[in-house]
Amino acid sequence: MPSDSAPKIDGARLWERLMALARIGATGRGGVDRQALTDNDAAAWRQLIQWSVIHKLRAERDDAGNFFLTLPGTDPSLPPVLIGSHLDTQTTGGMFDGAFGVLAALECASAIADAGIRPPRTLTVVAWMNQTGSRFAPGMMGSAVFAGARRLVDIRAVSDAARVTVGAALDKRQGAVPLPDRPIGFPFAAYIEAHIEQATILEAANLPIGIVTGIQGKKTWRVDIRGAEGDAGTAAMATRRDAVATMALLISALYGEVAIADPAVKFTVGRVTVDPNAPAIVAGRASFTIDLRHPDHAVLKRLGAKVEMLCKMLARPCAVRLERLDNAPPMAFDARLLDWIESVAEAAGHGSMRLLSAAGHDARYMARLAPSAMIFIPCRGGISHAETEWAEPAHVTAGAEVLLGSVLPLLTS
Amino acid sequence: MPSDSAPKIDGARLWERLMALARIGATGRGGVDRQALTDNDAAAWRQLIQWSVIHKLRAERDDAGNFFLTLPGTDPSLPPVLIGSHLDTQTTGGMFDGAFGVLAALECASAIADAGIRPPRTLTVVAWMNQTGSRFAPGMMGSAVFAGARRLVDIRAVSDAARVTVGAALDKRQGAVPLPDRPIGFPFAAYIEAHIEQATILEAANLPIGIVTGIQGKKTWRVDIRGAEGDAGTAAMATRRDAVATMALLISALYGEVAIADPAVKFTVGRVTVDPNAPAIVAGRASFTIDLRHPDHAVLKRLGAKVEMLCKMLARPCAVRLERLDNAPPMAFDARLLDWIESVAEAAGHGSMRLLSAAGHDARYMARLAPSAMIFIPCRGGISHAETEWAEPAHVTAGAEVLLGSVLPLLTS
Numbered sequence: 001m002p003s004d005s006a007p008k009i010d011g012a013r014l015w016e017r018l019m020a021l022a023r024i025g026a027t028g029r030g031g032v033d034r035q036a037l038t039d040n041d042a043a044a045w046r047q048l049i050q051w052s053v054i055h056k057l058r059a060e061r062d063d064a065g066n067f068f069l070t071l072p073g074t075d076p077s078l079p080p081v082l083i084g085s086h087l088d089t090q091t092t093g094g095m096f097d098g099a100f101g102v103l104a105a106l107e108c109a110s111a112i113a114d115a116g117i118r119p120p121r122t123l124t125v126v127a128w129m130n131q132t133g134s135r136f137a138p139g140m141m142g143s144a145v146f147a148g149a150r151r152l153v154d155i156r157a158v159s160d161a162a163r164v165t166v167g168a169a170l171d172k173r174q175g176a177v178p179l180p181d182r183p184i185g186f187p188f189a190a191y192i193e194a195h196i197e198q199a200t201i202l203e204a205a206n207l208p209i210g211i212v213t214g215i216q217g218k219k220t221w222r223v224d225i226r227g228a229e230g231d232a233g234t235a236a237m238a239t240r241r242d243a244v245a246t247m248a249l250l251i252s253a254l255y256g257e258v259a260i261a262d263p264a265v266k267f268t269v270g271r272v273t274v275d276p277n278a279p280a281i282v283a284g285r286a287s288f289t290i291d292l293r294h295p296d297h298a299v300l301k302r303l304g305a306k307v308e309m310l311c312k313m314l315a316r317p318c319a320v321r322l323e324r325l326d327n328a329p330p331m332a333f334d335a336r337l338l339d340w341i342e343s344v345a346e347a348a349g350h351g352s353m354r355l356l357s358a359a360g361h362d363a364r365y366m367a368r369l370a371p372s373a374m375i376f377i378p379c380r381g382g383i384s385h386a387e388t389e390w391a392e393p394a395h396v397t398a399g400a401e402v403l404l405g406s407v408l409p410l411l412t413s
Numbered sequence: 414m415p416s417d418s419a420p421k422i423d424g425a426r427l428w429e430r431l432m433a434l435a436r437i438g439a440t441g442r443g444g445v446d447r448q449a450l451t452d453n454d455a456a457a458w459r460q461l462i463q464w465s466v467i468h469k470l471r472a473e474r475d476d477a478g479n480f481f482l483t484l485p486g487t488d489p490s491l492p493p494v495l496i497g498s499h500l501d502t503q504t505t506g507g508m509f510d511g512a513f514g515v516l517a518a519l520e521c522a523s524a525i526a527d528a529g530i531r532p533p534r535t536l537t538v539v540a541w542m543n544q545t546g547s548r549f550a551p552g553m554m555g556s557a558v559f560a561g562a563r564r565l566v567d568i569r570a571v572s573d574a575a576r577v578t579v580g581a582a583l584d585k586r587q588g589a590v591p592l593p594d595r596p597i598g599f600p601f602a603a604y605i606e607a608h609i610e611q612a613t614i615l616e617a618a619n620l621p622i623g624i625v626t627g628i629q630g631k632k633t634w635r636v637d638i639r640g641a642e643g644d645a646g647t648a649a650m651a652t653r654r655d656a657v658a659t660m661a662l663l664i665s666a667l668y669g670e671v672a673i674a675d676p677a678v679k680f681t682v683g684r685v686t687v688d689p690n691a692p693a694i695v696a697g698r699a700s701f702t703i704d705l706r707h708p709d710h711a712v713l714k715r716l717g718a719k720v721e722m723l724c725k726m727l728a729r730p731c732a733v734r735l736e737r738l739d740n741a742p743p744m745a746f747d748a749r750l751l752d753w754i755e756s757v758a759e760a761a762g763h764g765s766m767r768l769l770s771a772a773g774h775d776a777r778y779m780a781r782l783a784p785s786a787m788i789f790i791p792c793r794g795g796i797s798h799a800e801t802e803w804a805e806p807a808h809v810t811a812g813a814e815v816l817l818g819s820v821l822p823l824l825t826s
Contacts, residue, residue, distance in 0.1 A: 280681070
């Protein structure tokens with residue numbers, strides 16, 4: 001029942017909704033498989049629409065598959081405040097990645113609606129399409145299109161492993177959950193995203209709130225090694241051009257030289273392919289991916305140059321070709337918004353610290369359009385994108401409270 | 414037309430048959446794809462049966478899918494001389510590996526039949542089932558079962574990539590090319606296999622004939638690395654257990670420490686797998702194969718111990734498990750047979766040298782049962798198991814002539 005008083009986060013309701021949402025795509029081992037634009041993802045939309053009916057939120061979508069629940073303000077001329085995150089997960093994802101940010105945002109809108117107040121500025125809850133990139137690579141598709149960083153026509157052409165395109169999946173979604181359209185990239189006043197930290201800084205500091213100052217930079221490559229096939233039993237070692245031998249040397253050198261440059265470096269070779277990949281054949285081709293991240297732009301550039309130099313230096317007797325993929329510089333969130341969120345956390349009695357996000361988030365793209373920020377809460381052991389992902393109910397409530405406290409004044413200004 | 418004279422190799426006929434056989438499974442790029450127990454392999458059987466009809470050879474098979482063409486002797490109580498090789502190839506194999514040995518053997522039988530002589534001892538041409546191991550791993554299946562080194566029931570259970578078992582493929586073959594049965598492992602007096610060298614020793618020495626003294630020893634392993642999955646963007650480097658990082662270090666150290674121990678070592682990591690093999694996820698698991706060969710038993714043992722020691726030493730922070738697969742000691746062929754073949758080559762005016770086989774051959778198993786030997790001819794650049802595999806017509810003829818000269822006296826003794 002709405003009551004005329006200060007809006008207040010209902011921690012129990014938020015937790016219940018988190019647990020209920022986790023049942024949509026539940027893996028049966030504590031995790032969630034709710035990939036972008038699947039039937040499970042559509043069921044999540046329907047569940048959110050059902051919850052928001054009582055609060056009279058307006059459900060909409062845009063052509064990029066982004067989902068909006070809006071609490072209209074009294075002055076439609078004011079651009080809305082946007083809060084949210086994503087609903088899609090990895091195949092063996094957890095209950096909190098993305099879901100926490102969307103449901104904390106919904107709880108803010110619910111709390112304001114329940115309080116019976118109607119601020120001048122509109123509040124819009126958003127769930128961005130395909131943040132994880134698990135089904136359609138790369139991720140952050142919906143927010144990238146919303147921000148004009150990628151074109152709708154390009155993401156529509158991307159296929160999943162079953163050769164279903166984003167375009168076909170988007171069209172199917174509009175049939176499955178028909179909603180009114182919003183234009184892609186409509187104006188908004190500010191964006192705040194609440195999220196689990198996915199690292200252990202807050203846990204180690206025993207603090208419930210992280211004020212996210214920015215997102216570390218990221219460079220990725222695909223490295224292709226071309227050698228010569230040969231017979232494992234007869235080809236003389238001295239004249240071999242063994243793609244696996246060169247690959248192993250390269251990866252080993254990169255881990256040794258780049259990965260340990262300083263404690264802030266993140267360096268990962270996550271995917272490796274070998275051809276023909278037969279035990280008794282000297283491999284003629286091999287390839288691997290490099291994922292390099294760092295919060296400092298200058299260091300990231302320097303390490304990136306080192307990666308490329310090492311790949312060239314250690315190529316012999318094979319030929320090595322580097323293909324640059326991502327090249328996202330470190331980014332910083334809005335300084336005034338961060339100060340404001342910090343003061344809100346302090347006033348609410350929630351201990352906080354400033355930290356950098358190691359992972360990419362949709363907020364990266366929103367920051368191009370309007371003042372943006374992120375609020376982190378701890379997750380156990382820093383584990384995320386895994387079925388054992390866990391956040392404490394008290395931290396979930398605290399995160400939502402700081403989000404509400406940060407949003408409310410923006411709605412009246 | 415049979416004529417009563419000394420049997421003589423018809424080099425032109427042998428070469429024509431080689432080229433005709435190469436059309437069965439031709440890749441269109443000079444190579445052959447005629448994997449074990451496929452339709453192409455069945456077509457090769459039919460082609461050989463067709464060629465041997467005029468020579469009145471008896472076509473038979475055994476339950477292990479080995480194929481026999483027999484020129485009966487006058488004294489059925491004498492165990493036959495067995496000569497041959499294999500008809501199966503890799504997916505991008507060549508025209509000579511295996512095929513040369515089988516067709517040279519068929520040419521010997523054809524020449525004896527054409528000459529109108531009938532020696533007391535039976536001569537049997539054999540094509541062993543699945544020598545390459547390309548479709549069903551590991552190879553030398555037919556000869557291993559024939560020699561009692563593996564059980565028929567075990568090889569029947571082996572599956573190819575499409576989950577077709579050897580058993581199903583064997584049963585299908587008997588339907589496609591129905592032939593009378595021979596018992597597995599019937600007695601024989603001697604085995605001689607002609608084959609391309611698959612290395613460059615003869616080419617470098619400019620000699621057409623290699624008297625193969627033995628086969629180098631071989632040890633193979635599967636190495637499994639267990640680390641912990643993590644997020645590429647957030648997991649701190651210091652606490653990661655990155656299976657790819659450990660694998661790269663291990664392979665790199667093995668190539669550095671084992672592969673260059675002496676010029677006779679052959680060391681290959683040919684197959685690598687990573688799990689989940691995603692660019693933005695620190696790999697939790699990885700595995701790779703090791704193929705180590707050496708002609709000296711003591712060195713092979715010492716290097717094998719070094720492989721296992723390095724895998725244990727460099728495992729941290731992951732856990733490494735080694736599974737021993739093959740462990741074939743170096744083997745030597747029959748000394749008297751080698752002397753005899755050498756004298757035959759000399760008498761025929763074909764320059765020869767003694768050498769060791771770097772690759773495994775079915776003759777390894779036959780040597781357990783009766784005096785056995787191998788005759789090598791050069792192949793261009795040592796290239797084998799590849800579409801560019803090539804042997805000179807003059808060398809093909811020379812190899813068949815030495816085979817015939819070696820076999821003839823055995824048939825009368």
